[in-house]
Amino acid sequence: MSAVNPSLQNSATRPPEVAIxxxxxxxxxxxxxxxxxxxxxxxxxxxxxxxxGIAAAGWLVDKPRRRQWAGVAVGxxxxxxxxxxxxxxxxxxxxxxxxVQVNVGTPSKLSFPxxxxxxxxxxxxxxxxxxxxxxxxxxxxxxxxSRVVLGVHYPSDxxxxxxxxxxxxxxxxxxxxxxxxxxxxxxxx
Numbered sequence: 001m002s003a004v005n006p007s008l009q010n011s012a013t014r015p016p017e018v019a020i021x022x023x024x025x026x027x028x029x030x031x032x033x034x035x036x037x038x039x040x041x042x043x044x045x046x047x048x049x050x051x052x053g054i055a056a057a058g059w060l061v062d063k064p065r066r067r068q069w070a071g072v073a074v075g076x077x078x079x080x081x082x083x084x085x086x087x088x089x090x091x092x093x094x095x096x097x098x099x100v101q102v103n104v105g106t107p108s109k110l111s112f113p114x115x116x117x118x119x120x121x122x123x124x125x126x127x128x129x130x131x132x133x134x135x136x137x138x139x140x141x142x143x144x145x146s147r148v149v150l151g152v153h154y155p156s157d158x159x160x161x162x163x164x165x166x167x168x169x170x171x172x173x174x175x176x177x178x179x180x181x182x183x184x185x186x187x188x189x
Contacts, residue, residue, distance in 0.1 A: 017154040018097045025101055029149040035103050038146035042104045045116040045143060051076035051123035058130075065130065071172060072126045079122035079168035083115040083161060094152055102151040114153045114161035117144050121165025122172075129173065136166075 014022070028034050044050035055073035059066050092112035095102075120143040121136065128135035140162055147153035153161075 014097065014099065017156060018095065018100060020155050021095060021097075021100050021148055021151060024145070024148045025151060028145075029101075029103075029151075034149060038149045039104050041143055041146045042116065042150060042152075045120055046107070048076040048080040048115075048119035048123070051119055054123070054127070068126075068130045071176060072123055072130065075126045075169050075172045076119045076123040078172065079165045080115050080119040082168055083113050083118035083164055086113055086164070087111070087115070092157070095154060100151045104150045104152060106152050111153050111157045112160060113164050114144070114147050114157045116147055117153075117158040117161030118165040118168070120144075121162040122169040123165075125166055125169035126172065 029038075052073050055069050055076070058069035058072065062069060087108065087110040090112045091110060093109055094106065094111040117140075121140050124136040124139040127133075127139075144158040144162060147158050148155060
């Protein structure tokens with residue numbers, strides 16, 4: 001007779017999102033290399049600092065497109081700030097089920113929406129626009145999955161964060177387009 005994984009006992013009574021976290025952690029989250037990579041992504045994405053660093057490096061080396069690189073930083077920080085405001089309004093606690101293994105520390109106990117998902121999606125959309133590469137498809141899913149692997153977010157947290165990040169990037173791009181249009185109309189562009 002095989003032993004039952006204690007984290008999966010009574011899984012029928014667990015909320016569906018906890019069951020998803022359990023499944024992710026039992027599959028790919030059981031690999032120490034995956035958990036280590038997820039922790040690295042967590043540190044990179046904390047307070048959007050990794051995205052700010054990439055934008056700063058682009059700003060330094062790509063002088064003709066400095067405004068766009070600054071826009072990446074502004075977009076990531078603005079999206080992050082929006083997620084923090086929403087977190088403080090919603091006040092959803094992070095997963096706190098005995099079956100969920102928390103694999104990284106967090107600066108707050110609030111989870112909705114995921115700030116990592118928000119700033120990563122905003123940065124990926126803006127960087128993709130700047131570079132012409134399909135960066136959202138490459139960068140966003142691993143960050144979203146990493147938050148679940150680490151046990152610090154529910155799936156709905158990362159999906160909402162990603163939607164907020166995409167909306168934030170779209171708002172920034174629309175504002176930039178209006179600014180460019182106004183500058184052109186006034187003969188400044």
